[in-house]
Amino acid sequence: MINFKRLHHIQLCIPIGDEDKARDFYGRILQLKEKEKPEALKKNGGLWFDVGDIELHLGVESINSSPSKRHPAFEVENILEVKEYLKDRGVKIKEEIAIPNIERFTFTDPFGNRIEFMETT
Template identity: 35%
Template structure:
């Protein structure tokens, strides 16, 4: 998945420091005036990654469009995760609660660019 971010350092602070991801690689393209940073929880060849693209000359927030839904992450303890995120100043969209029409516990937050992120606890099957 690739998302465009307005302020790369703010996004990296969110995804790396707060969400615990690792920068896997960073490429700058001066001729194209953009930077790509690939982040994830493990090696690119073994886990899913997110590509953050920062267009250097973008000054306005990106339009998310109506096709984008959200990014989803599993967390071991959603209540603890939400408390931690609040303490870091992360904007909460929806507190942890049982999902509508299902059994999973979900919470939703916003990243610095306003992208919605779902956090959920794995079902114990």
């Protein structure tokens, strides 16, 4: 059984090198508060913002990247059990870069959409 806690974040994508333009739009115009990315992910570029009780992650990628980094991230309970549950049902799991206090992995649905499951530790 998968126990969903909440939608944690949504990732959208911006062109490589457009962080200042995104910061102007999302920070200045939409008035979202920028938050610091974990050190291990800073090298990837992009920005993170708080939006109410979820986060908006802006990743960088080439305009025609396939597959895209865009995805929702769901916070779940007992993530290791969930991972095994999905594997047992033929879902191919991709381990992601480790970041402090978060266990996470991604997978794609049958339609090519990337989905992240995560649990704070």
